[in-house]
Amino acid sequence: MYPRILDPxxxxxxxxxxxxxxxxxxxxxxxxxxxxxxxxxxxxxxAVFLSLSRNPSQLADMAREIRRTSDTCPTSPAL
Numbered sequence: 118m119y120p121r122i123l124d125p126x127x128x129x130x131x132x133x134x135x136x137x138x139x140x141x142x143x144x145x146x147x148x149x150x151x152x153x154x155x156x157x158x159x160x161x162x163x164a165v166f167l168s169l170s171r172n173p174s175q176l177a178d179m180a181r182e183i184r185r186t187s188d189t190c191p192t193s194p195a196l
Contacts, residue, residue: 119143121147124151125147125148125151125152126151126152129152129156133180136148155183155186156183158176158179158180158183
């Protein structure tokens with residue numbers, strides 16, 4: 118993977134982030150290198166997209182749950 122100028126983890130500490138870009142440019146790889154799968158809301162998954170399309174306020178609930186669990190569940194063991 119190429120070195121990146123921006124650190125998504127630092128940006129996400131303050132607010133949610135959306136990552137847009139052309140296909141096959143490493144967006145998913147970048148996110149997975151910084152976050153666990155529980156912290157990623159993938160709108161390319163049909164079930165997720167349809168659910169949020171029907172009830173957009175659910176996105177705020179999902180974001181609160183991600184923030185709550187990411188504060189209490191480390192993704193890697195303490196050294």
